[in-house]
Amino acid sequence: MNTLEARPPLWRQYYALTKPRVVQLIVFCALIGMALAVPGLPSGAEAAVMLAACLGIWLVAGAAAAFNCLIEQRIDAQMKRTAWRPTARGELSPRQALVFSAILCAGGAVVLLVWVNALTLWLTLATFVGYAIVYTVWLKPTTPQNIVIGGASGAMPPVLGWAAMRGDLGAEAWLMCLIIFLWTPPHFWALALYRVEDYRRSGLPMLPVTHGSEFTRLQVWLYTWILLAATLLPFLIGMSGWIYLVSALVLGLRFCHLGWKLWRRYSDALARQTFWFSIWYLTLLFAALLVDHYVPL
Template sequence: MNNRQLAAVSVDQVSWRDYIVLCKPKVVLVMLITAVVGMFLAVPGLPDLSKAFFGLLGIGLSAGSAAAVNHVMDRKIDEKMARTKGRPLPQGRLSPQQALTFSAVIGVLGISILVVMVNALTAWLTLFALMGYALVYTVWLKRATPQNIVIGGVAGAAPPLLGWTAITGVVEPNSLLLVLIIFAWTPPHFWSLCIARLNDYEKAGVPMLPVTHGEEYTKLQILLYSLLMIITTLLPFMTGMSGYAYLIAVSLINARFIYWVYRLWHKPQGVPMALFRYSINYIMMLFVILLVDHYL
């Protein structure tokens, strides 16, 4: 379906569910969980619940806006990939104009909520993260370099920092540790999916690392970044941000992560997708562990 046909999508065909899909709700949910933990870690007791509510609302709307732009910019790629061809734009259920209008509305609303109800610092940081993902990563990096997910990972690592600044109004060293953990986690998380969906990325012509450098090289990079990730997860304990409960629990989930990386090297069939799924559970468990330890 070409752009002219997409633009002619009837209002009667549009479902509110398609707009929800544009926001990548599962991805945004993980981001909001890390933002919530950043809010609670920022203060000794409970954070200001009003700032927490409006902070999450603004961050969530802004993340959804960036995701919608991603849908528009990647619609031609999505048409060629089995994983994404059922999305609203490739299927013609929404037009690019409708998606961009929706993105602009919720994006402006999200940033406005942060400016008025939270603080200007969080609004600016959220805007930079939104632009980093929607424009720098989606428009340029994704198509320009196999290191796209590494460089663009900074934007995806921002939510715990945004949660922290929503409560405190300042950027502090411990808030940057949370960003560093997600930054190191992102490559093994995403590259495992790229290996599992290698044929799709080759067909779409996207220069993901397994496409440009092969599976074996990508497995090596997954191993190296996984080791870097483990080191970063020890930093909250080393700086005194977290205690022994955190250290013990995070060591257990790190061991499980390395187990899947080992399996990736030695019994690769079906493992890339298993590693990808575990990596999602891993990052959520890690932030829950941080939160629980904070109040012990």
């Protein structure tokens, strides 16, 4: 079979550039922000705004992901985790990736401006710049705290969702943003621990490369406790009820337990388990916020 025959269809290559799993989680968190911004079930008009906001945010997030693949083409080619990406394999040229990213970004901007509101548009574009430029081009290759500082842009989806429905920036939205911000370091450092050789080959100064495994594992464990404390705030300020509180405690204590085990007796398998649990953790935590919003106890 020749190289051309072995390649996936062109649409699949472009779709892969958008990092679908990451974007799905982004849109999900934005949707939770939208739902919590509306008292009770959304009306027909509100549901239409939600749909448009999800589409616009998906398009701009996909554009940022495609731009990230373009900028990190050389780095991706050196890492097993990312070597399959179309840009890393040379299946899509830099020009194709750039044009694709621009089209997605422009389309998302139009959707947000016309069918949502200008505040959501500018916040979403600022998030694009934060991830695609500030994080990818500047922070990631220069500091081991790249995930901590750059996590601010990745934590914005609930704020975008809230702004889409309210047209303002409520404290509840920033609290959800804080939770994602504190979740990001233990999530990515767990990945970096078992992919450390990939990052070392690529030259990226990830924390396990610059400060070693034990120090990184301690940071993961400490962050899980800080995160647990932050997840109690929605209940303490009356934003959520008992369903959320119980969920936050159960999920948070499990995350802390995994962090403790990771620190005390490391294995790649445990780091991988912690990484995948962190994804489910955030998904279930925000799902609990949604359930609690509609079924208060």
